[in-house]
Amino acid sequence: MKNIIDLSQKLIRIESTADNKNGLYEVLEIAKKELKQFSVRTFEKNSTPSLLFSNIKNAKDFKILLNAHLDVIPGLKNQYKPLLKNGKLYGRGAQDMKATAACEILVFKELVNKVNYPLGLQLVTDEEIGGFNSAKYQIEKGIKADFVIAGEPTEFGINNEAKGIVWIKIIAKGKSSHGAYPWKGENAITKMISFLNILQKKYPVPSKESWTTTVNVSQISTSNKTTNKVPDNCEVVLDVRYVPLESEKIVKNVTSLIPKSFGYQILLKEPSQFTSENSKYIKLLKTETEKIIRRNVKTVYKHGGSDVRHFNQIGCEGITFGPIGDGMHTDNEWVSIKSLNHYYQILTKFLLSI
Numbered sequence: 001m002k003n004i005i006d007l008s009q010k011l012i013r014i015e016s017t018a019d020n021k022n023g024l025y026e027v028l029e030i031a032k033k034e035l036k037q038f039s040v041r042t043f044e045k046n047s048t049p050s051l052l053f054s055n056i057k058n059a060k061d062f063k064i065l066l067n068a069h070l071d072v073i074p075g076l077k078n079q080y081k082p083l084l085k086n087g088k089l090y091g092r093g094a095q096d097m098k099a100t101a102a103c104e105i106l107v108f109k110e111l112v113n114k115v116n117y118p119l120g121l122q123l124v125t126d127e128e129i130g131g132f133n134s135a136k137y138q139i140e141k142g143i144k145a146d147f148v149i150a151g152e153p154t155e156f157g158i159n160n161e162a163k164g165i166v167w168i169k170i171i172a173k174g175k176s177s178h179g180a181y182p183w184k185g186e187n188a189i190t191k192m193i194s195f196l197n198i199l200q201k202k203y204p205v206p207s208k209e210s211w212t213t214t215v216n217v218s219q220i221s222t223s224n225k226t227t228n229k230v231p232d233n234c235e236v237v238l239d240v241r242y243v244p245l246e247s248e249k250i251v252k253n254v255t256s257l258i259p260k261s262f263g264y265q266i267l268l269k270e271p272s273q274f275t276s277e278n279s280k281y282i283k284l285l286k287t288e289t290e291k292i293i294r295r296n297v298k299t300v301y302k303h304g305g306s307d308v309r310h311f312n313q314i315g316c317e318g319i320t321f322g323p324i325g326d327g328m329h330t331d332n333e334w335v336s337i338k339s340l341n342h343y344y345q346i347l348t349k350f351l352l353s354i
């Protein structure tokens, strides 16, 4: 247990944020030192480093791949000074997800020569900004696995699905005229409002948390800067979060509502995350977790995605699974020390039972 806490604290002390490239290299050095006797491959894309440890030299196709991101979102200065208090470890990344990374590193160290299948440990440094230069890059280089476990915070729920993202810019064109003679023009803003009303009927904002596709109108603008003019253009940007079931159709479902006279541009499409709860690995993980924490464990969904979605894209199963804590991405982030101990035991039992 002391090892987990010590290693977690070492990792938390490093300001490994996206804009501090040195921090990303430094935080990986700590892992390298801890696992110096094992085979490791180094990857780098756009000055973003990542590592892959394995029990078989140059392995690409793993049975189980443990994944952890060692980057964090920016925190207050004092959050980089880890603090132990009342059974909790506080600090930036305590919950998301340096302490689980520490567990993964130490479990790997203990078990890597005890399991008889290809086991990998992937440490990445850009999950918080999309994972394109670490996890996705490694996948492009041929890394895959039957089952991926990313140690994101889930309170021991097994997170097997997460929403995907589409960002769409929509442009309405009109005809300008003097504001005192609006019948001579065509107001692009009013045209846009009519469209937004139709959109809201199809995708109403749920009154409370629900597992449905949501559409957020995040930006609206026109180039018109004067008051006495009918605007001839209006742009909106939509932030669509879709459920995995709608993956194939989401772009068509939204764009089919756009009037023919409008233009649009897909700015981003990110896949959803999905692994069936019938996966044998999920069943096994559920059994081992229940034995250790002595309560029912469920599969859960998340509204935001993780690096697991990149693996799902190439047909690998994967989940996020992590211990108890709170305050991720806030000034008061912590993880329960007892639950870290449980987490370590669960991963150990799970990996040995395969």
Ligand SMILES: [Zn+2]
Pocket: 069, 096, 097, 127, 152, 153
């Ligand atoms: Zn995270």
